[in-house]
Amino acid sequence: MTMFRADLFKGKRILVTGGGTGLGREMADEYAKLGATVYICGRRGPVIEETAQELSKNNNARVVGLECDIRVPDAVDDMMTRIFNEGPLTGLVNNAAGNFISRTKDLSPNGFNAIANIVFHGTFFVTLAAGKRWIEKKQKANVISILTTWVWNGGPFTVPSAMSKAGLNVMTKSLAVEWAPHGIRLNAIAPGPFPTKGAWERLNPGSMRSGTMGSEQDGSASGNPMGRVGQMHELRNLATFLMADGCDYLTGETIAIDGGAFLAGGGNFSQLSKLGDQDWENIRNMIKSTNEKDRAKRTV
Ligand code: HXC
Ligand code: NAP
Numbered sequence: 001m002t003m004f005r006a007d008l009f010k011g012k013r014i015l016v017t018g019g020g021t022g023l024g025r026e027m028a029d030e031y032a033k034l035g036a037t038v039y040i041c042g043r044r045g046p047v048i049e050e051t052a053q054e055l056s057k058n059n060n061a062r063v064v065g066l067e068c069d070i071r072v073p074d075a076v077d078d079m080m081t082r083i084f085n086e087g088p089l090t091g092l093v094n095n096a097a098g099n100f101i102s103r104t105k106d107l108s109p110n111g112f113n114a115i116a117n118i119v120f121h122g123t124f125f126v127t128l129a130a131g132k133r134w135i136e137k138k139q140k141a142n143v144i145s146i147l148t149t150w151v152w153n154g155g156p157f158t159v160p161s162a163m164s165k166a167g168l169n170v171m172t173k174s175l176a177v178e179w180a181p182h183g184i185r186l187n188a189i190a191p192g193p194f195p196t197k198g199a200w201e202r203l204n205p206g207s208m209r210s211g212t213m214g215s216e217q218d219g220s221a222s223g224n225p226m227g228r229v230g231q232m233h234e235l236r237n238l239a240t241f242l243m244a245d246g247c248d249y250l251t252g253e254t255i256a257i258d259g260g261a262f263l264a265g266g267g268n269f270s271q272l273s274k275l276g277d278q279d280w281e282n283i284r285n286m287i288k289s290t291n292e293k294d295r296a297k298r299t300v
Helices: 022-033 046-060 073-086 109-137 159-178 198-201 205-210 233-241 270-274 277-296
Strands: 013-017 037-042 063-067 091-094 141-148 184-191 254-257
Touching: 013 022, 013 073, 013 109, 022 037, 022 091, 022 198, 022 233, 037 046, 037 141, 046 063, 046 184, 063 073, 063 198, 073 109, 073 141, 091 233, 109 159, 141 159, 184 233, 198 205, 198 233, 198 277, 205 277, 233 254, 233 270
Parallel strands: 013 037, 013 091, 037 063, 091 141, 141 184, 184 254
Antiparallel strands: none
C-alpha cells in the first residue's frame, strides 16, 4: 500500500546499508519501486547479491549489491568511491546494525565492541564518507538513520545498542545543523517491533524456535497500545516521506513508529528482569549459534 506517485524517486541514487535483509531490504525495495537507483551493502556477499538481483527484477530497476563491512573505514571509502564514480548519491539510509540481548554484567569488552563497532563507529564512517563527498561536490543530500525508541528511555539488556543508537540520535541533531548550509538534511526513524529474522534470532530467540515470530505468542506486541507489531508498508511509507523532496525544512528529527509503545512506558526489554541464570545461558547459546551460522556466510 504505497502512498506516493510511481516515479517519485526518478533520478535519485540511494545507498541502504544492511539492505540485503529485513527492514533495509524493505526500504530498498520501495525506493527501487519508486524509480531510484539503489545500492545495498552488507558483509554476506551471496545474501547481498541475491537481494540485489531480486529487487532489480521485481522493480525493473537498477539495484546494485556491494560487499562491505562498515566497521572498516577503508572498505567504506572504497565503496563510496565506487558509487560516486557512477554519480553522486542523493540519499543514504543508515540501517545496518548488530544487536543481541544479554545481561550487561555478562558482556565482555568484545561483546560490547561487536555491537558498538557496527552501530556507533560503522554508521559514522558511512555518514562521513558520504558527507565529505556531498560537501565537496556541492550536492544536496538526505540521510535517514534507523534508530530505536531506546534512545529516549534506555535499553535494559541491550545496553551497547541503546548507547550506540543514542549516539546516532545526537549525530543526527548535530549534523542537521552543521551540514544544513550544505543542503544536507538528516532525520531518523525509531521503529517499534517489526519482526525480522535477523532481529528476532538475537532479541527473541525462543520465538524463532517455536515458529511464533511476530505473533501474539512471541510477546512482541504485548503492552503495545495498538496491540500489534508494525507492518512493513508502514515503515516503507515513512522512509519514503523522509527521503522525498518537498519537506526540506524538516531536519534533525527522530520519528517513532511504534504504535505508541514508547509513550505508554514500554518499547524496551525491561520485562526480562524476571529471567534467571539458566534462561540467560539458553538465550546466549541460541544467539551464538545464529551468529556462527551467519558468520560462516560472510565474504568480507
Ligand atoms: C553475550 C555475546 C552474545 C550473547 C555474541 N557475544 N553473542 N555475548 N551474549 N548472546 C559476544 C561473543 O562472545 C564475543 O565476545 C563478541 O560478542 C563477538 O562475537 P562474534 O560472534 O565474534 O561477533 P561478530 O561475528 O562480530 O558478530 C556481530 C554480532 C552479530 C553483533 C555479535 O550478532 C551480528 O553480526 N549481527 C548482525 C545482524 C543483527 O544483529 N541484526 C539485529 C539487528 S536488530 P568474546 O569476549 O567471547 O570474544 C536491532 C534492534 C531491534 O538492532 C530493536 C527491536 C525493538
Ligand atoms: P537484520 O535483518 O539483521 O539487518 C541488519 C543488517 O545489517 C543485515 O543485513 C546485516 O548484513 C547488516 N550488517 C550488520 N553488520 C554489518 C557491517 N558491519 N557492515 C555491513 N552491513 C552490516 O535486522 P533488522 O531487524 O532488519 O534491522 C535493521 C535496522 O532496524 C537496524 O538498524 C535495527 O537496529 C533497526 N531496528 C529494527 C527493529 C525491528 O523490530 N526489526 C526495531 C528497531 C530498530 P550482514 O550480516 O550480511 O553484514
